[in-house]
Amino acid sequence: MSTDAWLLLGSALWETVYMVALSGAMSFLFGIPLGVLLYSTREGNILQSPLTNQLLGAVVNAARSVPFIILMVAIIPLTRLLTGTSIGTTAAIVPLTLASIPFVARIAEGALNEVPGGLVEAAESMGATPLQIISRVLLPEALPGLIHGITLTLVTLVSYSAMAGAIGGGGLGDLGIRYGYHRFDGVIMAATVIVLIILVQLIQMAGDHLHRKFDHS
Amino acid sequence: MIELKNITKSFGEGASAVKALDDITLKVPSGAIYGVVGASGAGKSTLIRCVNLLERPSSGDVLVNGQNLVKMNDRELRQTRRDIGMIFQHFNLLSSRTVYDNIALPLELAGKSKAEIHEAIEPLLQLTGLDEKRQSYPSQLSGGQKQRVAIARALASKPAVLLCDEATSALDPKTTNAILQLLKDINKQLGITILLITHEMEVVKSICDRVAILHGGRLIEENAVEQFFIQPQTEIAREFVRSALHEKQPAELEADFHKEPREGSRPVVRISFMGHSAVEPLITQAARQFNVDISILQADMETVHGNRMGFLTAELIGDEAATQAATNYLQQHPVQVEVLGYVN
Ligand SMILES: Nc1ncnc2c1ncn2[C@@H]1O[C@H](COP(=O)(O)OP(=O)(O)OP(=O)(O)O)[C@@H](O)[C@H]1O
Numbered sequence: 001m002s003t004d005a006w007l008l009l010g011s012a013l014w015e016t017v018y019m020v021a022l023s024g025a026m027s028f029l030f031g032i033p034l035g036v037l038l039y040s041t042r043e044g045n046i047l048q049s050p051l052t053n054q055l056l057g058a059v060v061n062a063a064r065s066v067p068f069i070i071l072m073v074a075i076i077p078l079t080r081l082l083t084g085t086s087i088g089t090t091a092a093i094v095p096l097t098l099a100s101i102p103f104v105a106r107i108a109e110g111a112l113n114e115v116p117g118g119l120v121e122a123a124e125s126m127g128a129t130p131l132q133i134i135s136r137v138l139l140p141e142a143l144p145g146l147i148h149g150i151t152l153t154l155v156t157l158v159s160y161s162a163m164a165g166a167i168g169g170g171g172l173g174d175l176g177i178r179y180g181y182h183r184f185d186g187v188i189m190a191a192t193v194i195v196l197i198i199l200v201q202l203i204q205m206a207g208d209h210l211h212r213k214f215d216h217s
Numbered sequence: 218m219i220e221l222k223n224i225t226k227s228f229g230e231g232a233s234a235v236k237a238l239d240d241i242t243l244k245v246p247s248g249a250i251y252g253v254v255g256a257s258g259a260g261k262s263t264l265i266r267c268v269n270l271l272e273r274p275s276s277g278d279v280l281v282n283g284q285n286l287v288k289m290n291d292r293e294l295r296q297t298r299r300d301i302g303m304i305f306q307h308f309n310l311l312s313s314r315t316v317y318d319n320i321a322l323p324l325e326l327a328g329k330s331k332a333e334i335h336e337a338i339e340p341l342l343q344l345t346g347l348d349e350k351r352q353s354y355p356s357q358l359s360g361g362q363k364q365r366v367a368i369a370r371a372l373a374s375k376p377a378v379l380l381c382d383e384a385t386s387a388l389d390p391k392t393t394n395a396i397l398q399l400l401k402d403i404n405k406q407l408g409i410t411i412l413l414i415t416h417e418m419e420v421v422k423s424i425c426d427r428v429a430i431l432h433g434g435r436l437i438e439e440n441a442v443e444q445f446f447i448q449p450q451t452e453i454a455r456e457f458v459r460s461a462l463h464e465k466q467p468a469e470l471e472a473d474f475h476k477e478p479r480e481g482s483r484p485v486v487r488i489s490f491m492g493h494s495a496v497e498p499l500i501t502q503a504a505r506q507f508n509v510d511i512s513i514l515q516a517d518m519e520t521v522h523g524n525r526m527g528f529l530t531a532e533l534i535g536d537e538a539a540t541q542a543a544t545n546y547l548q549q550h551p552v553q554v555e556v557l558g559y560v561n
């Protein structure tokens with residue numbers, strides 16, 4: 001591969017990492033609290049409110065059923081409003097984040113559901129407030145599950161970001177399509193795929209490592 | 218002191234409603250170890266969970282140290298719960314925290330400083346024998362050690378009352394004894410009032426001062442433990458006493474056992490006495506004086522609530538007037554005689 005090709009690959013990798021990291025961070029920021037709400041408003045849980053729960057659940061389900069490619073196009077006005085543009089890596093972060101928030105929320109809800117109810121009860125018997133139960137009991141106990149979910153989300157984001165790249169977002173997916181598909185450059189195409197595989201591998205390894213570190217059960 | 222007044226608790230509504238507790242009134246004196254026994258589904262867990270309002274009673278009042286929990290708002294209730302420790306059958310420790318940090322949890326929740334927490338926990342680690350395990354995670358502990366951590370955690374906020382929901386039911390007999398001993402020590406040293414529920418009479422026998430029986434959501438019998446063992450009032454209580462003393466049913470001892478006297482039938486009696494009563498000479502005396510044969514079917518010495526107690530099941534052989542006189546004679550002495558039934 002030529003120096004130019006290496007440079008192309010390098011900047012595409014950077015763009016992918018940038019998109020995944022930022023949209024990942026944003027979706028955890030909003031998705032995890034949403035997951036906590038989904039969990040705690042369920043009937044019998046600490047902030048039970050069946051109506052809120054059903055409403056949130058419906059919104060999350062609706063958001064999850066929109067295919068990513070359609071979501072990306074449909075929210076272009078919002079993307080433009082937030083980033084000032086509708087193409088490019090920064091613009092891609094908006095649909096990527098919006099698509100992952102409900103995904104992260106469900107994963108967080110699932111991780112919280114795995115925490116034995118007895119622990120919440122024990123905390124209640126000690127006079128814990130609902131907020132204390134969430135911060136001192138539920139989230140720490142769900143942490144290993146959350147790390148699993150975060151890893152899964154990041155891996156999914158890598159492949160979604162490749163899709164976003166295909167419509168002008170940049171990144172490894174964009175590079176692979178432009179050179180491999182439109183210009184029949186098999187070498188760059190293969191190199192892109194290899195870099196993607198390594199990236200996903202690294203995310204998974206980091207996730208597994210953290211999971212081991214925080215799982216004491 | 219814990220006082221439950223006319224507690225009723227129903228689950229569900231309408232036709233499918235289950236009345237788990239039916240008009241329960243009981244008083245646990247300060248400093249006592251009070252046991253509630255009952256079969257599975259009798260309502261024991263519901264009852265103990267009503268004391269700290271983990272379960273809100275459908276009606277009735279819950280008084281702990283004179284304060285009515287039912288009337289409190291959320292904030293007052295949380296404050297009061299700090300004064301009521303609780304331990305559970307399955308320990309309910311946080312797997313993400315070490316032994317030390319688990320014990321610290323209630324203090325953290327109450328907003329105590331690191332130094333205050335340290336000061337409170339050190340003696341608890343000594344008391345529960347967990348000093349060397351302080352940095353271990355619950356998954357590295359045995360069941361008995363886990364329950365010790367749970368006990369230390371429940372005591373951390375210096376509660377006046379400790380609730381134990383089947384605290385030893387997940388443990389083997391040897392570990393059970395060690396945990397019961399620990400509860401007894403805590404009761405003695407800290408003067409803490411303990412309400413425990415269990416389906417094992419052995420637990421009641423070894424540490425309780427008083428006992429109540431719950432059956433189908435109703436409190437059917439309540440007594441001091443010695444009195445309960447000497448003279449159970451209901452058939453269900455008798456069943457519990459028998460199981461704790463490994464006593465057999467009279468029917469298992471005598472094939473033609475029946476409850477009501479018949480023509481020429483002989484009474485089967487249960488004689489119970491405190492260990493110091495010289496019961497042998499007494500029985501010999503009764504037999505000689507009234508010309509009855511006293512045939513011992515079963516005999517057992519047991520420690521109940523720290524007292525040696527003896528329990529005999531015997532058949533009295535002689536004419537009706539004589540066996541009646543012998544029974545009366547025995548009853549004048551510090552032994553309890555109860556006619557269980559008759560054999561022909
Ligand atoms: N949350 C609930 N919803 C509906 N019914 C309940 C609930 N909790 C308890 N019950 C019912 O109330 C009755 C008493 O239950 P409880 O758990 O208090 O019994 P228990 O004496 O503790 O039994 P065990 O020895 O098996 O633990 C049972 O019939 C049970 O099915």
Ligand SMILES: [Mg+2]
Pocket residue numbers: 261262263383
């Ligand atoms: Mg129970």
